[in-house]
Amino acid sequence: MIESFETWYEATATRSTAALPLSQKLKADVCIVGGGLAGLTTCLELARAGLSVVLLEKSLLGSGASGRNGGFVSNGFALGMEDVERHVGLDAARALYDLSRKGTDYVRREVAPTDKMGDGWIVASRHDDHGGLKAHGQAMQQHYAEELQHFSTDETRQRLASPRYFESLLYPKAFHIHPLRYCLALAAKARLADAIIFENSPVISSQKSGSEFLIKTAHGEVRARHVVHCVSSTGRAVHKPSGRAVLPVATYIAVTEPLEQNSINTHSAIADTRRAGDYYRLIDQGRILWGGRITTRVSPPSRLAWRMKQDMLATYPALGDPKIEHSWAGLMGYALHKMPLIGRDAEGQWFATAFGGHGLNTTAMAGLILASAIVDGDDSYRRFVPFAPQWAFGQLGRLGVQGSYWLMQIKDKRDESRLFSST
Ligand SMILES: Cc1cc2nc3c(=O)[nH]c(=O)nc-3n(C[C@H](O)[C@H](O)[C@H](O)COP(=O)(O)OP(=O)(O)OC[C@H]3O[C@@H](n4cnc5c(N)ncnc54)[C@H](O)[C@@H]3O)c2cc1C
Known part of the structure; x- marks a missing residue:
């Protein structure tokens, strides 16, 4: 089959006819x-x-x-909890973690059973960090009451048959889903509750x-008592205080x-501990969904499918020569401090x-927080005041972030090569 740039999610979700664009007041x-x-x-x-x-x-x-x-x-944020703690102290970090947990619980409640694709998340180390991962797990249990299980290198390799991996942590309460079908289901529920949704309607001011x-x-145009901006990195000009x-x-x-393979022997999701590492999981009929690489370029690199396959085979050469049927890029939005921007x-x-x-x-957490702020005057959103929007230095910021990712990759490679040269 020819590689497709349509996502596997689009290929396996059913969209109703697009909602009409806004054309009235x-x-x-x-x-x-x-x-x-x-x-x-x-x-x-x-x-x-x-x-x-x-x-x-x-x-x-959901596009x-x-x-x-x-x-x-899974619970938590893009910024690791050790760093959150350093920024706001343990008590405030715990309160933030509890909010993030409410977000996980929300998705668990709202996702259709057929769109939940598996339980558990394994985070595996790519070098022997002499108990560092285990200590991190103990701190997460102690400070944040996070349930997790530690696997030795042997136990990890029973699940992930690659010499690249060492010890790992399993987060059994984490899970993985079909995100597009989940988005479309939320929209269907919102319509049933009388929300009006317009597609192909870019807001200009x-x-x-x-x-x-x-x-x-x-x-x-829409006149409203409240407006909520949720445009991530692709609509930054509309609300400048957060967009910048x-x-x-x-x-x-x-x-x-679809593959028959003995390399990945778990239906949990998997990620490694590198600063810019791989994340992957088995999905339907034994397909591997493999994610990774981080750049600040906005267009997909050439030969994306080939590059992703090389990453996959570097970890699991026994996979042979699997066909890549879909490959795609996606854009995330990051603040320099790596925490969400939520506020007014x-x-x-x-x-x-x-x-x-x-x-x-x-x-999900942000949706709950802002809805209860608007409806009941709840002020949980103030928990995010220490992570207020700060100018991200525009193009210069992007270059800086790209530079720091390259630096992370060099450090990751150095950690792994130290290991391979010492064994
Ligand atoms: C490849 C990839 C893998 C990821 N994996 C994971 C994962 O496994 N787990 C996890 O927790 N997170 C993951 N993330 C991150 C997660 O997907 C995002 O953090 C999250 O979806 C952001 O949601 P959002 O609503 O803020 O932004 P988006 O989903 O980007 O939505 C913003 C919407 O705003 C619209 N918009 C922009 N400008 C305008 C405008 N002017 N007018 C109207 N609409 C506008 C856009 O079209 C878009 O639909 C991943 C992200 C990517 C790209």
Whole structure:
């Protein structure tokens, strides 16, 4: 079969006919900009609370990162908890972790059983770090009551038959899903709760107008008491206070043909501990969904499928020569501090963005937090004040981030080569 740039998720989800673009003037309690998981969850929760909600999506629902990601759902943030703790102290870090856990619980509750594809997440070390991973696991148990299980190198290799791996941690409560079908299901539930959703409706401006906000597209407008910006890295010009703090970072996925293999012997999701490592899982009929590589370029590299296959075979040469049937790129949004940006600007416009590579639970968390802030005046969003939007230095910031990823890759390679030269 010829490699396809359509995602495997698009090939295995059913979209109804695209919603019509906004072409009229509407009034609503809340207007949401962006139809990824952050926008859809906020929309659903507000509609369930009885508010009138209009959601405007530039393209198709879930066409951004939300419908094309790895599908791993686990507690925490893109920034590791040790770093969160260093920034805000243990008590505040615990409160943040509990919020992230609510996001995981939400996805577990809302995802259709048929769209949940497996349980557990294994994080494996690619070098013998002399108990470092085990100590990290113990700290996660002690500080955050996270359930996990430690596997020795032998136990790890029973599951992941590669000499590249050493010890690992299993997060048994994590799980993995079909993210696009999940997005579309959230949208269907929001519509049932009377939310109005428009696709192919890029928002071009959002400003205060008297006691309301006026949100405009090329052919229509919405007046609303509240506006929530959930556009991640692809619509940064609409809400500048959050947009200028977000950098686009690309990562890539390939999906093989159905395989019979003995290399990956687990239905849990897998990632390694490298700073810019691989993440993968078995999906239907024994296909491998393999993700990895991180760059700040926004277009996919040439020969993407071939490159991803080389990464896969570097870990599992026994896979032979599997056909790659789908490969694609996706753009994440990152703040420089790597924590989500959730809050309200001086004018009163809400934002929820920059979930980085850990967005499945944190977008759900943000939707819950912002819906209860708007409906009940709940101030949990203030937990994110220490991670306020800061200018990300535009193009210079992207170059800086690219440089730091290269540096991470060099460090990762050095750690692994130290090991191979000492064995
Ligand atoms: C390849 C890949 C793998 C990943 N793997 C994982 C994983 O395994 N686990 C995990 O937790 N996270 C993962 N992530 C991260 C996660 O997917 C994201 O953090 C999350 O989906 C972000 O959701 P979002 O709603 O903020 O952004 P998006 O999904 O990008 O949605 C933003 C939406 O806003 C729309 N928009 C932009 N501008 C406008 C405008 N002007 N008007 C109207 N709409 C606009 C866009 O079209 C888009 O639909 C991965 C990401 C990628 C790319």
